[in-house]
Amino acid sequence: MALPQSLRTSVTPPELELIASEQLIDIVPLVTMEKTAFISGAYGPLRPPAKARVPLWIAVNLKLKRKCHIVPPEWLSVESLQDKLTRETSNPGFSELPFRFAEISKVILDIASDDLENPDKIRTLLKDIREARQSKSREGISKLDHSELGLSGLCSMEINEIRPFFIKGMSVLTKLIRDPEHPPKLDET
Amino acid sequence: MSGIVTANPGGDTIRSVAVDPYSNRIAVTSDDKAVKVIDLQDTKNIVLLEGHTRGVRRASWHPSGTLLATCGCDGKIIIWDVSGAEPKLEKTIEGIIPTVIDTTRLQNTVMTVRYHGIQPGNTSWWPRGPTVQIISVSKSTWSKSTTYTSGDLSGAITALCLSPNGAYLASASKSGVFIWSTQDRKIKYRFNEPQVATVTQIVFSPSSNLLAWTDMDGSLTRWKDPIPKDAPSPHEVQKVEQTIRSRARAVLLGEATDDMVDDAAGENEKGPDFDLDDDMLMDDDFVVDDLGGGMLDDEPEVDKWKGEGVREMVSVTKAQPPFKPGATPMEGKRRYLAFNMIGVIEATDQDTHHIVNVEFHDKSARKSYHFTDYFKYDLATLGERGAVYSCPPDGDHTAHVAYKPYGSWATQGEWTYDLPPGTKVIGLAAGGPPPRKSLLSKSDVDIQGNGNVVVATTEGDLTFLSGGGVERWLMGFEGEFVSMVAGNEWLFVVFRDGSTSMDGSQNLKCQLIRFADFTVVQDKRLPLLKGHTPKWIGINSDGAPCVYDSAGHLHVMHHFSIPGRCTWARVLDAQRLERRKGKGETYWPVGVTDGNLMYLILKGRQEHPGWPRPLIQDLPLCMPFRRTDPKEGPMEQQFAIETLHLDALRDALGPDELASDEIAAKELELG
Numbered sequence: 001m002a003l004p005q006s007l008r009t010s011v012t013p014p015e016l017e018l019i020a021s022e023q024l025i026d027i028v029p030l031v032t033m034e035k036t037a038f039i040s041g042a043y044g045p046l047r048p049p050a051k052a053r054v055p056l057w058i059a060v061n062l063k064l065k066r067k068c069h070i071v072p073p074e075w076l077s078v079e080s081l082q083d084k085l086t087r088e089t090s091n092p093g094f095s096e097l098p099f100r101f102a103e104i105s106k107v108i109l110d111i112a113s114d115d116l117e118n119p120d121k122i123r124t125l126l127k128d129i130r131e132a133r134q135s136k137s138r139e140g141i142s143k144l145d146h147s148e149l150g151l152s153g154l155c156s157m158e159i160n161e162i163r164p165f166f167i168k169g170m171s172v173l174t175k176l177i178r179d180p181e182h183p184p185k186l187d188e189t
Numbered sequence: 190m191s192g193i194v195t196a197n198p199g200g201d202t203i204r205s206v207a208v209d210p211y212s213n214r215i216a217v218t219s220d221d222k223a224v225k226v227i228d229l230q231d232t233k234n235i236v237l238l239e240g241h242t243r244g245v246r247r248a249s250w251h252p253s254g255t256l257l258a259t260c261g262c263d264g265k266i267i268i269w270d271v272s273g274a275e276p277k278l279e280k281t282i283e284g285i286i287p288t289v290i291d292t293t294r295l296q297n298t299v300m301t302v303r304y305h306g307i308q309p310g311n312t313s314w315w316p317r318g319p320t321v322q323i324i325s326v327s328k329s330t331w332s333k334s335t336t337y338t339s340g341d342l343s344g345a346i347t348a349l350c351l352s353p354n355g356a357y358l359a360s361a362s363k364s365g366v367f368i369w370s371t372q373d374r375k376i377k378y379r380f381n382e383p384q385v386a387t388v389t390q391i392v393f394s395p396s397s398n399l400l401a402w403t404d405m406d407g408s409l410t411r412w413k414d415p416i417p418k419d420a421p422s423p424h425e426v427q428k429v430e431q432t433i434r435s436r437a438r439a440v441l442l443g444e445a446t447d448d449m450v451d452d453a454a455g456e457n458e459k460g461p462d463f464d465l466d467d468d469m470l471m472d473d474d475f476v477v478d479d480l481g482g483g484m485l486d487d488e489p490e491v492d493k494w495k496g497e498g499v500r501e502m503v504s505v506t507k508a509q510p511p512f513k514p515g516a517t518p519m520e521g522k523r524r525y526l527a528f529n530m531i532g533v534i535e536a537t538d539q540d541t542h543h544i545v546n547v548e549f550h551d552k553s554a555r556k557s558y559h560f561t562d563y564f565k566y567d568l569a570t571l572g573e574r575g576a577v578y579s580c581p582p583d584g585d586h587t588a589h590v591a592y593k594p595y596g597s598w599a600t601q602g603e604w605t606y607d608l609p610p611g612t613k614v615i616g617l618a619a620g621g622p623p624p625r626k627s628l629l630s631k632s633d634v635d636i637q638g639n640g641n642v643v644v645a646t647t648e649g650d651l652t653f654l655s656g657g658g659v660e661r662w663l664m665g666f667e668g669e670f671v672s673m674v675a676g677n678e679w680l681f682v683v684f685r686d687g688s689t690s691m692d693g694s695q696n697l698k699c700q701l702i703r704f705a706d707f708t709v710v711q712d713k714r715l716p717l718l719k720g721h722t723p724k725w726i727g728i729n730s731d732g733a734p735c736v737y738d739s740a741g742h743l744h745v746m747h748h749f750s751i752p753g754r755c756t757w758a759r760v761l762d763a764q765r766l767e768r769r770k771g772k773g774e775t776y777w778p779v780g781v782t783d784g785n786l787m788y789l790i791l792k793g794r795q796e797h798p799g800w801p802r803p804l805i806q807d808l809p810l811c812m813p814f815r816r817t818d819p820k821e822g823p824m825e826q827q828f829a830i831e832t833l834h835l836d837a838l839r840d841a842l843g844p845d846e847l848a849s850d851e852i853a854a855k856e857l858e859l860g
Contacts, residue, residue: 028804031553049530049550049805050782067552071804 010163013103016156020103021057026071028052029062056107063111070112073098076105078118081125088132094153102130102157133158141166146173207248207257214271216257220244224259226271238276240267348391348402357416359400361388366402368415380412506689506720509697511615511645511670513568514725515779517797525798526569526578529727530780530787531555533802534569534576536562545569547576550805554624555595564589572619572675574640574656575602579614588613590644592658604658608646616645620675620704620728621656641704643680645670651682653707662707671697676728679703679710683726683736693720701734701749716744716757729781731837737778740764743786743810747833750840758833761786762813776808784810784830831855 003012011019022040029046036044043054051071062068074080075098087095098104105126113119137158140151149166176183201220208215217225222241228234241261248259255272256279266282348361357377358369366380366388386406393400400412515528519538526534532549545566546559564580575594582588587610594602608614621640640656645666651673653662668684675681679701686698694717701711715723718740725737734746741763749755763776777789777798785807789798811826838852 030551032551047782048552049779050785050787050807 007164009167011160013157013160016100016160017103017107020100020156021055021060021107023056023100023104024053025056025059025073025104026051026053027059027062028069028071029067030069031062031067056104060107060111070108070115072108072112072116073104075101076108076116076122078121078125081122081129085125085129085132088129088136092136094133094136094151096153097129097155100156102126102155137162141169144169144173146170146177201244204245205247207250209250209254209257211254213254216248216250216259218245218248218259218261222261224248224257224269226257226276236271236276238267238269238271238278240269240278240281241265348388350391350393350400352393353395357393359391359393359415361391361402363387366391366400366412368400378415378417380415505691506693506695508669508685508689509671509695509722512672513570513617514672514674514727515570516568520797520799523800526566527571527576528779528789528798529571530782531571531573532557534571536566536569545578547571564591566591568614568617570617570619572640572642573621573623573677575619577617577619577642579617579644581613582608582610587611590614590617590642590654592619592642592654592656594656602657606644606652606654606658606660613647614644615647616643616670616673618643618673618675618680620677620680622677641675641680643673643675645673645682651680651702653704664702664707668698672723672726674726674728674734675704676732676734678705678732681726681728681734683715683723690719695722697723699734699736701746701755710752711746711749711755712753713746713755713757716742716759725778727778727780730783731834732841733833733837735781737776741776743778743781745781745810745833748836748840750837758812758829760810760812760830760833761808765813766808779805781810784834786810831858 028051029048031046032048033044033046035042038058040055043058044052046052046054046068059068059070063070075084084095084097105122108116109119109123116122133154137151137154140149141162143150144166147170149170203217203219205218206215207218212229214226214228217227222239222243222245224238224241224245226236226238238257238259241259241263242265243262245259245261248257250257255270257269257271258266259269260266264283268279268282270277270279347363350359351357351371352359356371358371360367360369367376368378369375370377386404386408388402388404391400391402398414398416400415401409403409513527515525517525517528519536522538524536524538526536526545528534530550532547532551532555535546535548537544537546541563543562543565544559545562546557548557549555562578564578564586565583566578566580568580569576569578575592577590577592579590580586580588588608590606590608592602592604592606596602619640619642641661642654642656644652644654646652649666651664651666652660653664654660666684668686671683671685673680673682680703681699681701683697683699685696687696689696697715697717699711699713699715700709702708703710715736717723717738721739723736723738727735727737729735729745733749735743736757737743741761742759743761743763744757745760746755747758773793775791775795776786777791778786779789780787787805787807789803790806791798810830811823812829814822814826814829816822835852835855838855842852
């Protein structure tokens with residue numbers, strides 16, 4: 001692949017999105033469907049207008065064919081995100097967000113923004129939250145240790161971002177701790 | 190004279206003075222562009238309201254004392270909010286009154302602000318139009334809501350006044366002094382002597398039946414008893430407004446205007462229109478009313494308001510009029526005609542006709558459609574196979590029922606059923622077995638048949654028609670119809686056996702009538718507390734009838750298929766829900782399926798769902814046991830609900846079977 005050496009060991013964002021799509025989400029189906037077996041499991045039956053809980057990938061599929069309406073999860077609302085943002089900016093730690101919130105919110109905003117109230121506000125809030133967390137993770141990395149990286153509350157995409165760096169960094173530090181006389185040679189990265 | 194409040198140094202003519210309802214402040218309008226609001230206690234306290242570009246004509250206060258309306262020569266009506274220390278411009282309305290250049294002539298545009306007691310919060314303002322129109326502007330929407338016109342009027346209207354109770358409007362113009370009724374916007378009475386001089390100001394007496402006016406000749410005329418004795422008086426507040434507003438009623442017809450006319454004037458219309466109207470104008474005084482009024486045609490319609498003699502105030506429980514579950518009254522030209530688990534029928538009023546829009550929840554099974562409706566259907570229902578509509582008699586056509594089946598070949602199966610003149614439809618139901626295949630695909634008629642349509646008419650009967658339009662049966666009705674809903678195999682009817690009681694009971698009974706052989710499977714009373722009414726009835730996915738009442742209780746009929754053995758199981762208590770705590774919301778049921786109540790949330794004081802269409806929520810049913818042990822409690826409640834479902838399944842089995850796979854599986858789950 002056309003990725004630089006350091007990134008070849010980690011996951012790409014589209015792959016993370018695929019993994020996140022396995023999570024269950026509520027939809028309001030517009031068509032009837034019996035209980036169908038898929039590779040990952042059997043889902044259904046779909047009986048409009050009752051809500052149903054299906055994996056995100058089924059929801060995306062149906063939504064693109066205009067066969068359902070997606071019910072956004074409770075954390076994906078203006079009030080909830082506003083609350084998280086204020087907590088993010090006031091506390092030094094990371095606020096509690098669902099582990100794959102970035103992927104799920106991206107998918108929902110892309111295909112189902114009409115099912116959200118005020119999608120633009122949600123987009124700006126998400127961006128603000130991401131920036132706040134990014135600055136915190138940057139500071140946290142400076143406290144990198146040979147044995148642990150204490151950043152609790154970090155989410156999937158963010159971990160993926162810094163993964164190549166801190167893996168390499170930790171390995172260097174470990175070698176340094178073991179043998180301070182002979183520092184290891186660093187590759188061109 | 191106790192003092193000078195203000196004077197205009199510029200020499201501008203002062204056009205009008207208005208005192209606020211609490212007698213604290215006065216608003217002075219003059220040819221000076223600013224309106225002065227002066228505090229009577231401290232005349233130095235003057236607030237200037239800037240906004241008009243020309244002289245200001247008249248000012249008028251809102252009864253609450255917070256809003257002031259002014260109209261000016263620049264054609265603008267400006268509403269000011271003067272409740273706080275700083276006045277703010279609330280709204281500018283243009284285009285209603287014309288700009289007037291000539292300031293000398295008395296061609297006024299006058300405004301009277303009056304709290305229109307019928308609908309709380311809907312203040313009507315009366316700016317007068319160019320010549321012969323009196324326009325009423327609604328406070329909630331700030332737009333022209335109704336117009337009062339008449340052929341008898343000619344010449345500019347120079348003075349206006351509302352009667353103290355809001356029932357009459359007096360107008361004075363070149364052609365004379367007229368009194369209009371605010372309900373029907375028609376002229377009721379006129380002063381017999383011709384008007385020579387222009388009337389400058391006209392006013393109703395606050396405490397007696399008297400109208401007075403002054404004119405340019407300098408004379409004051411007093412007209413005693415302008416309203417004849419047998420019509421509602423202009424100053425007595427109609428007591429009906431308070432009592433009826435406090436009861437939550439399902440109002441069937443929102444177009445109250447034509448029918449409210451007669452009620453306001455005290456005449457009692459015969460026929461079910463009386464019951465279907467906005468209840469608010471039925472007078473509590475009449476003992477006759479407890480029988481549901483117009484349902485019984487034996488009372489002659491006129492002379493209800495006999496002025497002679499003492500009228501006794503007997504408070505009998507108001508009988509609930511026939512209602513259609515899932516329908517809302519016309520609000521802002523739109524209404525829901527039906528809202529159930531199959532789909533939604535919406536109607537939009539375009540004055541000469543309605544546009545009816547039918548949408549289904551399950552888009553794979555049925556295709557949504559819309560059509561123009563010249564008959565102004567007021568009742569509609571969505572059955573499994575087709576939609577039924579009915580319209581009231583109107584001028585040239587009698588009442589009729591129209592059936593439009595679903596499916597792409599729909600027009601072949603459509604039929605209409607005409608009723609004889611004078612008969613009206615008060616209830617509709619359509620039911621039948623659900624289609625086996627999707628109705629979108631062309632197929633021959635299902636062997637199960639096309640279902641049944643039931644019509645309840647004012648002739649006191651239930652007419653059963655087959656899905657193909659053939660009349661099958663006429664069943665005489667044993668009481669006053671209240672509501673009905675049809676399921677796959679039977680019809681669930683709610684009616685009143687006798688009359689309401691004095692202490693708040695509606696005295697409702699219900700019957701479950703089988704379509705196949707018209708036998709009564711169940712005949713039971715409804716589990717209603719005194720003082721409460723049913724708000725919604727329906728049939729759940731098991732086929733059991735359900736009732737939701739104004740107390741927030743949902744009851745499902747247990748063992749409904751065993752004749753004579755049914756009971757009502759209470760499966761939900763909306764007052765005690767966890768999610769309800771701290772929120773002022775009510776629920777509007779749409780259906781009951783599979784252990785869940787499907788409903789719409791109504792916030793605050795909302796009584797009916799509005800637009801855009803709210804999302805259907807679901808709530809799991811749980812028997813409201815009182816001892817709620819956190820560990821065992823929910824399980825026991827769940828067990829009860831499952832038992833209900835299982836019993837329905839078991840009852841549905843034939844005589845030979847002992848259990849089916851489904852039942853066995855469920856029993857295993859429960860154990």
